[in-house]
Amino acid sequence: MLKHILMEAALGDIAASSGVxxxxxxxxxxxxxxxxxxKVTMEDGRIVEFVGKRxxxxxxxxxxxxxxxxxxxxxxxxxxxxxxxxxxxxxSDGKLLVEMFIGHGIEQKLGDEAANPVDKxxxxxxxxDVVLDIESLIERLSKDPVEWSMRRTGDGMAxxxxxxxxxxxxxxxxxxxxxxxxxxDKTHADKLALRNSPKLKPIVERLEAEKAAKGSxxxxxxxxxxxxxxxxxxx
Numbered sequence: 001m002l003k004h005i006l007m008e009a010a011l012g013d014i015a016a017s018s019g020v021x022x023x024x025x026x027x028x029x030x031x032x033x034x035x036x037x038x039k040v041t042m043e044d045g046r047i048v049e050f051v052g053k054r055x056x057x058x059x060x061x062x063x064x065x066x067x068x069x070x071x072x073x074x075x076x077x078x079x080x081x082x083x084x085x086x087x088x089x090x091x092s093d094g095k096l097l098v099e100m101f102i103g104h105g106i107e108q109k110l111g112d113e114a115a116n117p118v119d120k121x122x123x124x125x126x127x128x129d130v131v132l133d134i135e136s137l138i139e140r141l142s143k144d145p146v147e148w149s150m151r152r153t154g155d156g157m158a159x160x161x162x163x164x165x166x167x168x169x170x171x172x173x174x175x176x177x178x179x180x181x182x183x184x185d186k187t188h189a190d191k192l193a194l195r196n197s198p199k200l201k202p203i204v205e206r207l208e209a210e211k212a213a214k215g216s217x218x219x220x221x222x223x224x225x226x227x228x229x230x231x232x233x234x235x
Contacts (some may be wrong), residue, residue, distance in 0.1 A: 057073070059074075068085075069084065070084045109141075113130065163200070164176055164180060170199060
């Protein structure tokens with residue numbers, strides 16, 4: 001009897017450690033606790049929420065006319081630091097400070113489009129697709145009103161550069177610019193359908209094969225020549 005009791009206790013311990021209940025079903029894993037939110041009264045009287053371990057928050061403050069009035073930094077200890085750039089100041093090499101800030105912001109905004117070297121599946125992002133991403137963002141930033149932020153769907157421009165070349169080859173009179181205009185309002189699903197269409201699929205596959213061969217540093221032709229030159233194995 002004692003042996004039986006000890007065995008049941010041991011099995012219970014194993015089940016508990018493995019997350020399996022007595023009925024054989026997996027025990028529900030405890031939900032991850034939501035990050036702690038601390039409300040801090042800032043020295044200017046505002047109530048600011050700091051989530052998790054966040055110690056500083058930053059925000060650009062604009063006036064009613066849309067001009068920047070300050071960049072505000074809120075700290076978890078209640079301190080507030082405001083910075084308003086002097087528009088007349090120049091750097092030591094003669095550049096206007098505000099223009100330097102503008103340039104830095106543009107570099108950051110556009111550069112973020114090329115920040116991730118791999119896609120959601122872990123595959124390297126085609127550099128031609130990155131160029132199209134940045135060109136698309138520049139176009140959005142050139143509209144009035146400007147589309148400052150836009151929710152990206154699917155893989156964005158992934159594979160679009162090859163599709164553009166295939167469309168331009170299919171209809172040379174329209175060229176790349178005509179292909180861009182054609183694809184402008186097409187969804188990711190539309191682009192996939194076009195890539196797999198009977199007319200475009202052979203062109204897309206050939207262009208992709210040519211690009212892969214061009215990017216490879218291994219001479220596949222030479223490798224095959226060596227294989228073909230070998231004498232057949234004796235029976």
